[in-house]
Every structure is written in structure tokens, then in C-alpha cells.
Amino acid sequence: MRAYVAYVGQRFLILLATIILAMTIVFLLPRLVPGDPMGAIMAKLSSVGAGRGNEALIRDYMERFGLNKPVWQQYIDYLVQLAQGNLGYSIANFPAKVSDLIFTALPWTVGLLLVTTVLSWLIGSVLGAVVGWRESKSVTIRAVVVLALVAYTTPYYILAILLLFAFAFLVPIFPLAGAYEVGTKPEFTFAFTVDVLRHAALPAMSIILVSLGWWFLSMRSLMISIKGEDYILWAEAKGLFPRRILWRYGFRNALLPQATGLALSLGYLVGGALVTEVIFGYPGIGWLIFSSIKGLDYPVIQGSVMLIIISVALVNFAMDLIYPFIDPRIRQAQTG
Amino acid sequence: MALAAKDIITEETPSAAPPGYSTLILQNRKIVFGGILFLLILGTALAGALMIDPKLRRSGSITRKLPPHAAAVLGTTSLGQSVAAQMTEAVPNSIQVGLIAALLGTVIGSLLGFVSGYFGGWVDAVLRVVIDVFLAVPVLLFLVLIAALVRGVTVQHMAIIIGLFAWSWPARAIRSQTLSLKTRPFVDVARISGMSGFDIITRELVPQMLPWLGANFVNAFIVAILAEAGLSILGLGPQREMTLGMMIYWSLSYGSILQNMWWWWLTPVVTLMLLFLALYLIHLGFDEVSNPRLRTQV
Amino acid sequence: MTPLLQARDVTKIFKGGLGDRAATVALKNFTLALDAEQPTIIAVVGESGSGKTTMGRMLLGLERPTTGEILYRGKNLLRLAREEAKQFRIEVQAIFQDPFGVYNSFYRVDHVLTVPIEKFGLAHNANESRAMIERALKAVGLKPEDTLGRYPNQLSGGQRQRIMIARALLLRPKVIIADEPVSMIDASLRESILKNLLQLKQEFGISIIYITHDLTTAYQISDSIIVLYRGEVVEQGGVELVNDPQHPYTKLLISSIPVPDPNRPWGEDEEWSQSAHAERTV
Numbered sequence: 001m002r003a004y005v006a007y008v009g010q011r012f013l014i015l016l017a018t019i020i021l022a023m024t025i026v027f028l029l030p031r032l033v034p035g036d037p038m039g040a041i042m043a044k045l046s047s048v049g050a051g052r053g054n055e056a057l058i059r060d061y062m063e064r065f066g067l068n069k070p071v072w073q074q075y076i077d078y079l080v081q082l083a084q085g086n087l088g089y090s091i092a093n094f095p096a097k098v099s100d101l102i103f104t105a106l107p108w109t110v111g112l113l114l115v116t117t118v119l120s121w122l123i124g125s126v127l128g129a130v131v132g133w134r135e136s137k138s139v140t141i142r143a144v145v146v147l148a149l150v151a152y153t154t155p156y157y158i159l160a161i162l163l164l165f166a167f168a169f170l171v172p173i174f175p176l177a178g179a180y181e182v183g184t185k186p187e188f189t190f191a192f193t194v195d196v197l198r199h200a201a202l203p204a205m206s207i208i209l210v211s212l213g214w215w216f217l218s219m220r221s222l223m224i225s226i227k228g229e230d231y232i233l234w235a236e237a238k239g240l241f242p243r244r245i246l247w248r249y250g251f252r253n254a255l256l257p258q259a260t261g262l263a264l265s266l267g268y269l270v271g272g273a274l275v276t277e278v279i280f281g282y283p284g285i286g287w288l289i290f291s292s293i294k295g296l297d298y299p300v301i302q303g304s305v306m307l308i309i310i311s312v313a314l315v316n317f318a319m320d321l322i323y324p325f326i327d328p329r330i331r332q333a334q335t336g
Numbered sequence: 337m338a339l340a341a342k343d344i345i346t347e348e349t350p351s352a353a354p355p356g357y358s359t360l361i362l363q364n365r366k367i368v369f370g371g372i373l374f375l376l377i378l379g380t381a382l383a384g385a386l387m388i389d390p391k392l393r394r395s396g397s398i399t400r401k402l403p404p405h406a407a408a409v410l411g412t413t414s415l416g417q418s419v420a421a422q423m424t425e426a427v428p429n430s431i432q433v434g435l436i437a438a439l440l441g442t443v444i445g446s447l448l449g450f451v452s453g454y455f456g457g458w459v460d461a462v463l464r465v466v467i468d469v470f471l472a473v474p475v476l477l478f479l480v481l482i483a484a485l486v487r488g489v490t491v492q493h494m495a496i497i498i499g500l501f502a503w504s505w506p507a508r509a510i511r512s513q514t515l516s517l518k519t520r521p522f523v524d525v526a527r528i529s530g531m532s533g534f535d536i537i538t539r540e541l542v543p544q545m546l547p548w549l550g551a552n553f554v555n556a557f558i559v560a561i562l563a564e565a566g567l568s569i570l571g572l573g574p575q576r577e578m579t580l581g582m583m584i585y586w587s588l589s590y591g592s593i594l595q596n597m598w599w600w601w602l603t604p605v606v607t608l609m610l611l612f613l614a615l616y617l618i619h620l621g622f623d624e625v626s627n628p629r630l631r632t633q634v
Numbered sequence: 635m636t637p638l639l640q641a642r643d644v645t646k647i648f649k650g651g652l653g654d655r656a657a658t659v660a661l662k663n664f665t666l667a668l669d670a671e672q673p674t675i676i677a678v679v680g681e682s683g684s685g686k687t688t689m690g691r692m693l694l695g696l697e698r699p700t701t702g703e704i705l706y707r708g709k710n711l712l713r714l715a716r717e718e719a720k721q722f723r724i725e726v727q728a729i730f731q732d733p734f735g736v737y738n739s740f741y742r743v744d745h746v747l748t749v750p751i752e753k754f755g756l757a758h759n760a761n762e763s764r765a766m767i768e769r770a771l772k773a774v775g776l777k778p779e780d781t782l783g784r785y786p787n788q789l790s791g792g793q794r795q796r797i798m799i800a801r802a803l804l805l806r807p808k809v810i811i812a813d814e815p816v817s818m819i820d821a822s823l824r825e826s827i828l829k830n831l832l833q834l835k836q837e838f839g840i841s842i843i844y845i846t847h848d849l850t851t852a853y854q855i856s857d858s859i860i861v862l863y864r865g866e867v868v869e870q871g872g873v874e875l876v877n878d879p880q881h882p883y884t885k886l887l888i889s890s891i892p893v894p895d896p897n898r899p900w901g902e903d904e905e906w907s908q909s910a911h912a913e914r915t916v
């Protein structure tokens with residue numbers, strides 16, 4: 001048990017460090033980058049639509065950035081604001097709050113990522129396990145392996161562009177952009193759900209295909225190496241059914257490194273998903289960032305980036321908490 | 337003083353010298369094939385730069401929206417630029433980004449990884465947290481922040497920004513490799529031979545890891561080109577210069593897919609894929625050279 | 635007179651992996667003083683896992699004691715000044731168990747010979763360095779022209795281990811810590827390597843701490859013996875203790891070796907050791 005606590009403490013430290021780092025970088029960057037981006041932001045602010053609310057916006061920013069105060073004071077103020085969940089106002093869509101914009105976009109990104117990650121991880125791992133276990137050198141298997149290699153080495157956005165071309169233009173079965181038909185309102189009806197799925201199909205497919213290749217390949221090579229391990233040979237000697245050995249011993253033991261890979265790839269995955277959203281005009285965080293970049297809406301970029309970094313860190317931390325229950329070595333240390 | 341002759345044992349010995357790295361690399365089909373492909377892509381672009389009038393890169397220099405034809409072998413854009421002329425600028429620029437960023441990332445990563453892994457102690461404890469943090473963070477987002485602030489980035493800016501965030505994977509990989517290598521007996525021998533920690537890292541560990549560092553470098557190269565294109569597609573690329581990412585950005589912005597101007601978007605996409613294929617093959621090859629057991633697996 | 639090398643109540647504990655996994659006490663309250671004025675061979679004997687290697691590594695300063703201290707000429711290893719540390723490295727040398735792993739496969743075998751010369755500034759120029767190396771190689775019965783310029787995998791285990799002996803000899807140390815120097819050597823070559831060790835003492839006046847799990851070879855070449863059992867010294871004394879062991883573990887060790895006549899010292903009768911050897915390997 002003490003081992004677990006020490007381990008959790010260490011992972012918590014990393015979580016904390018990540019969050020502090022993210023907040024600090026977001027705070028420092030505009031002040032460090034040459035060319036006075038802060039001045040540019042202020043200028044942009046002053047030019048935002050005449051009259052109503054304009055002054056409130058500027059006041060808010062003067063307060064937020066408190067440019068006349070010493071830097072440490074600015075930093076503390078900033079942290080206090082963040083702690084209150086206050087991310088400020090959007091410049092391009094004033095008087096919309098940054099947090100409101102983010103929370104409108106967030107469900108689309110989370111939904112897309114969650115479904116695609118779980119699906120690709122499951123399908124890839126199971127396929128990889130079966131193929132790795134067989135160790136067959138047949139033409140089909142070789143072709144599958146090469147295909148997986150190609151999928152895995154293809155960047156998300158390239159696959160996205162190709163899919164867009166193939167299934168939205170050449171053979172237009174799926175819509176070109178958006179998350180649902182323009183004009184309809186998000187509601188829980190059958191028709192709307194189908195519409196959402198149709199719109200999500202291409203972005204989801206491009207993410208799944210790329211990550212699927214990776215999970216497949218890593219599970220396959222894990223399986224190949226696990227096959228030679230003592231406990232497998234022992235299980236075979238005991239006369240267990242091969243299929244039982246595959247799932248009970250092989251698959252289980254490969255799951256931990258496979259799960260570790262999942263956690264490590266999350267950051268990469270999120271980055272990839274953001275770009276994919278842009279290509280499909282999918283109204284998630286990636287699209288929000290994209291349009292904010294076009295509108296020089298720095299507060300929104302800042303808020304989105306911070307939110308994503310912190311969420312990814314939290315998910316990683318949650319996974320870290322679970323590992324010991326999958327990893328027999330750590331489990332032993334707890335009970336024994 | 338010497339032992340008597342009868343004590344000199346002459347055993348039979350394996351005779352062949354182990355092949356050096358250069359031989360292993362030149363004999364590796366993946367590296368050779370990947371290398372040739374890479375040079376072909378770069379060579380074509382450089383040769384094209386000599387043959388194609390650079391003026392054709394400017395908008396309005398040629399009739400708009402033409403499919404490939406004699407005057408523009410890869411067609412023209414909605415803005416009246418020759419795609420082929422753009423490619424002669426984009427390919428070297430993208431490769432330049434990859435090269436500079438990978439160099440930065442590998443050098444910083446090696447420094448941190450070797451120091452952390454070899455010296456251990458509190459330095460390692462601190463560095464490990466730092467490395468873990470940067471591993472967990474979607475680095476692309478930091479790049480977004482910076483690129484959003486630095487308006488008018490150049491190709492070199494992109495390279496440096498990407499490189500400054502490209503060290504976490506190499507650092508982690510080199511650290512764990514160092515941890516396992518430093519327990520090898522030859523490190524003990526080096527220590528009792530008067531080598532300092534710095535000596536051991538540079539003269540004992542680095543040579544052992546050369547192909548492996550090569551694999552890391554190529555990997556960082558791939559990641560950097562990927563990041564450049566990703567940032568560009570998000571609209572954060574160098575607006576006044578051409579890279580493969582910027583070509584995709586412009587072609588998407590002008591709806592080239594919907595307008596069936598396949599030559600516009602397909603050219604940079606295919607080139608990127610070929611570039612990845614080349615680099616990935618080289619990466620796999622270096623992996624094999626550094627760990628011969630891998631060869632049987634794929 | 636301060637001893638050259640001294641271990642004072644040294645204990646080494648290896649922490650288990652994650653947090654509080656069972657820690658290993660590799661060595662417990664170990665004390666040893668080596669006054670190298672009179673060359674001597676001290677054997678440290680014990681079964682695998684008894685802490686021999688850990689002891690050797692601590693004496694070499696490759697590992698830090700958990701408690702207790704290692705002293706070089708009366709001074710703690712951790713507090714040696716730069717020049718003293720260099721002197722320590724020269725005077726206290728080692729030969730390791732694995733005759734392959736000690737070579738960096740990137741380099742020719744020459745590397746292990748030239749590095750110490752370079753680092754300790756033992757030669758003024760390349761010729762001098764080359765001459766030193768050749769002399770050392772010849773001294774251990776190797777032909778320089780057969781060994782230099784080769785890669786480690788081009789030489790046999792015996793040749794590789796002799797080069798390591800030559801490497802140590804090159805520095806003219808006062809003491810060499812030899813950690814199971816023959817256990818990974820082809821059985822037919824062990825005797826000659828052991829002879830090399832004996833010769834280091836007799837001809838060059840180098841003391842040796844001979845670490846082994848094999849009481850027979852310990853008895854053959856050493857002057858005194860320390861028996862380690864699970865990290866603790868259970869028996870210690872002149873080599874005669876083999877004739878009258880006190881501790882049950884030592885008795886067990888002795889009873890497991892077929893020694894026809896322990897009163898006949900090794901080295902005078904070649905045939906005897908050959909036959910003993912033959913019996914051991916059956």
C-alpha cells in the first residue's frame with residue numbers, strides 16, 4: 001500500500017507540474033515574445049466594434065494583464081482569475097466569454113476523441129493479438145501488416161484530406177463539413193443523431209485508421225515477444241487450449257504496455273484531432289482555435305490551449321492511478 | 337619475465353572483424369531505399385528550382401486554375417501560380433524545417449537524456465519530472481500559442497520553435513538507453529581507467545548508441561515536418577514563404593477539393609507522404625542496425 | 635602505518651524497486667585492511683549472491699557504502715582530492731568477471747589499453763605508449779601482433795581476459811581486485827589465467843583480492859581467505875583454515891570439493907591440479 005501511495009504521490013507531482021507549467025507558459029509567452037504582442041492585443045481590443053461593451057472589455061484586460069503592476073503581482077492576479085474559472089472575453093466575438101465558447105466546442109472534440117480512441121485501441125489490440133499469435137507469414141497477413149504500416153505512418157491530416165476527397169467529393173456519401181446539417185438544432189431525436197453520426201463519420205474514420213495501425217503493430221510485436229516467455233510455454237505444457245492461452249495469458253500481459261502507449265500517445269492524438277477538425281470544419285476546439293487564429297483572438301487561443309493541456313494531464317493522471325491494478329508487479333507490492 | 341612459451345595458449349578464434357556502422361548502414365536495404373527516395377525528392381525540387389522561373393511562384397503570373405499542361409507541369413492555382421514552381425520552394429523549405437528542428441531536438445534531448453540517465457541523483461529526479469511533463473503535453477498546442485503571438489513567422493522561426501519543443505521524446509529514449517548501458521561492465525572499466533562522466537558519455541556511450549541516435553534524429557525529423565504542416569494547416573505557417581504545409585493550407589482555403597483542382601492539393605499531399613515513407617524507412621533501418629534482433633520481427 | 639586500502643564496518647543495502655519492496659542487504663559490517671607493503675593474495679569466497687561483487691565494487695569506489703567507509707591511505711574515498719583520486723585509480727585496479735562485456739564493441743581491444751595511459755598521462759608519446767602496451771601484453775603471455783588491432787569478438791575469452799590483466803598491470807598498481815576472473819573462461823584455460831595472477835604477485839609485487847565462488851582455486855593461489863555467507867563474514871584467516879573450518883558453511887563448501895590431499899600446495903605438482911580439475915568437471 002505504501003508503494004502505491006508513493007507512486008501516486010509521484011504521479012500527482014507530475015500532474016501538478018504540468019498544470020503549473022501550462023499556466024506559467026501561457027502567462028509568460030505574450031510577455032516574452034518579441035514584437036510586443038501585448039500591445040498588438042490591446043490595439044486589437046481598441047479597434048473592436050465601436051461603443052457598447054468596448055470599454056468594459058478594455059478594462060477587463062487592463063485588469064487581467066495589469067500591465068502597470070509588477071510581473072509577480074500580474075502572475076498572482078492571473079492565477080486567482082484562473083482559479084475562479086475566469087478566462088476573460090473573446091475579442092472577435094465580444095461580449096462572448098471565452099469559457100462559454102470553449103464549452104460549446106468541447107463536447108464535439110471530447111466525443112470525437114473518446115469514441116475514436118476507444119474503438120481504434122480495441123480493434124487494433126484485438127487484431128494485433130490474433131495476428132501476432134498466429135505468426136503466420138501468409139500473403140494476406142503480410143498485406144495487412146504493410147497496410148497498417150502505411151496507415152500508421154500517414155499523418156492524420158493527410159488521411160483526412162484523402163478521405164474528404166474520396167467520400168465527400170468523388171463518391172459523396174458523407175457531408176463535406178460541419179457536425180450537423182446547417183439549420184437544424186441540436187436535440188435528442190433519431191434523425192438528428194443519425195445526422196451527427198453521418199457528419200462525424202469521416203473525421204472519426206481518419207483518426208481511427210491512423211491510430212488503429214499503431215495499436216495493431218505494437219500489439220502484434222508485443223504478442224510475438226510474449227509468445228516466447230516462460231509462462232506461455234508453461235501454460236502450453238499444462239495443456240491449456242491455445243485460444244485460452246492467447247486471451248488469458250498473452251493478451252492480458254500485453255495490455256499493460258499497450259495501455260501505457262495509449263497514455264503516452266494521448267497528447268499526440270489530441271494534436272492530430274485538432275488539425276483533423278480544421279480540415280472537416282468540425283466545430284470542436286480545433287476549429288475554435290483555427291478561427292481564433294484567423295481573428296487574432298488571443299484570449300480564446302490561450303484558454304483553449306490551457307484547457308486541453310490540463311485535461312490531457314488529468315486523463316494521464318487518471319490512467320496512472322489505474323495501472324497498478326493492471327500491472328501484476330505493482331499489485332503484488334501492495335498486497336505483499 | 338614473460339611466461340614460458342608452453343603457456344602461450346593459441347586458441348582458435350572467430351576471425352571476421354565485426355562490420356562497422358557504415359557497412360551496416362550501407363547494407364541495410366531500408367536505409368538505402370529510404371535514402372535514395374529522400375534524395376530523389378530533394379533533388380527533383382532543387383533541379384526544378386534551376387529550370388522553372390521563380391516568378392511563376394507569384395500570384396497572377398500565369399493563367400488561373402489550369403490542370404497540368406506544358407507551361408505548368410503540375411497545373412496552376414486559383415491565384416495564378418504554378419504549382420510546380422511553388423514546389424521547388426516548398427520542398428527545400430520543409431526539409432530545412434525538419435533538419436533544423438530535428439538537430440535542435442536531438443541535441444537538447446541528448447544532453448538532458450545523457451545527464452539524467454548517467455549521473456542520476458537529484459538532477460535525474462528533476463529532469464525526469466520535466467521530461468514527463470513535456471511528454472504528457474500536446475506540444476503542438478504550445479507551438480500554436482507561440483506561433484499565434486509571433487506574427488509573420490519565417491521558415492527559420494518555425495524550425496526553431498518546433499525544435500525547442502522536440503526534445504522530450506529523444507530525452508526520454510536516450511535516458512532509458514543510458515540507464516541500461518551504464519550498468520555494462522565496459523563502463524566500469526572506463527571509470528577505473530580514469531575517464532570522467534563526460535568522457536564516458538561522449539567516448540563510450542555515444543559510439544554504442546550512434547545508429548540509435550540516428551533513428552531518434554530521423555524520428556524527430558518526421559515529427560518536425562508533421563508539426564510544420566499541422567501548424568500551417570491551422571493557419572500559423574509562414575504566410576510569405578512556401579512550405580508543403582502552407583501549400584496544403586492555401587489549397588484548402590481556396591476549396592481546391594470541391595473545385596476538383598486535384599493537382600493543387602494532391603501534389604503537396606503526395607510529396608509529404610513520399611517524404612514520410614522515405615524517412616520512416618530510414619528510421620526503421622537505423623532501428624535495425626542498433627538492435628539486430630528487430631530484423632526478424634517485421 | 636596506514637593501510638593502503640581499508641573497509642571499515644561497511645554495509646550495503648540495495649533498496650527494492652517500487653518504494654518498500656524488500657531491500658537486500660548485500661554486505662553487512664564488512665571490515666578489511668590491506669597493507670600492500672608485503673604482496674599478498676586474499677581470497678574472498680562465497681556462493682553466488684553472497685555479496686562478493688558488491689564488496690569488490692565498493693573497494694573500487696564504483697559503488698557507495700550505505701554505512702561505513704572505504705579508506706584509501708587513511709582517507710575516505712568520497713573525500714579524495716583530485717590528485718589523490720587519480721593516485722587511487724592507478725594504485726587500485728580491477729579485473730572483472732565477464733571478459734566480453736568489459737569491452738566496448740565499438741572499439742578495437744587497444745582501446746582499453748590506451749585509455750588509461752592517456753588519462754593517467756603515463757606515456758610522453760605514441761611510441762612510448764606502444765612500448766608499454768607491448769611489454770604488458772608479453773608479460774601476460776600474449777603476442778602483441780596477434781592481439782592489437784583486433785576487435786573483441788575476434789579474440790577468445792582467455793585472450794580477452796589476459797588483455798584485461800595486461801591493462802591492470804600497465805598501471806603498476808599496488809592492488810588488483812579480481813572478481814571471479816576465471817569463472818567465465820573456458821575450463822581448459824583457467825589454470826594459465828590463475829598463473830598470471832600468481833605471477834602478478836610474485837614478479838610485480840602486486841597484492842590481489844581474489845573473489846571467487848570456488849574454494850579450490852582460492853586455496854591454490856591465496857595466502858588468506860575470507861568466507862562470505864549472505865553478506866556476512868563467517869570465517870576468516872590464513873589459507874590453512876581450509877584444513878580446520880569452524881563455521882558450518884565453510885565445512886559445507888569444503889565438503890563439496892573433491893580435494894585429494896589438501897596438504898600439497900598447488901603449483902609444484904602440475905599433474906595433481908590437472909587431475910583435480912578433471913574430477914571437478916565430470
Ligand SMILES: Nc1ncnc2c1ncn2[C@@H]1O[C@H](COP(=O)(O)OP(=O)(O)O)[C@@H](O)[C@H]1O
Pocket residue numbers: 648649658659660680681682683684685686687688689
Ligand atoms: N545493483 C543492485 N541492485 C539491487 N540488488 C543488487 C544489486 N547488486 C547486487 N544486488 C544484490 O545483492 C546481493 C549480493 O550480490 P553480489 O554482490 O553480486 O553477490 P556475488 O557477487 O557474491 O554473487 C544479491 O542478492 C544481489 O541480488
Ligand SMILES: [Mg+2]
Pocket residue numbers: 683686687688814
Ligand atoms: Mg559476483
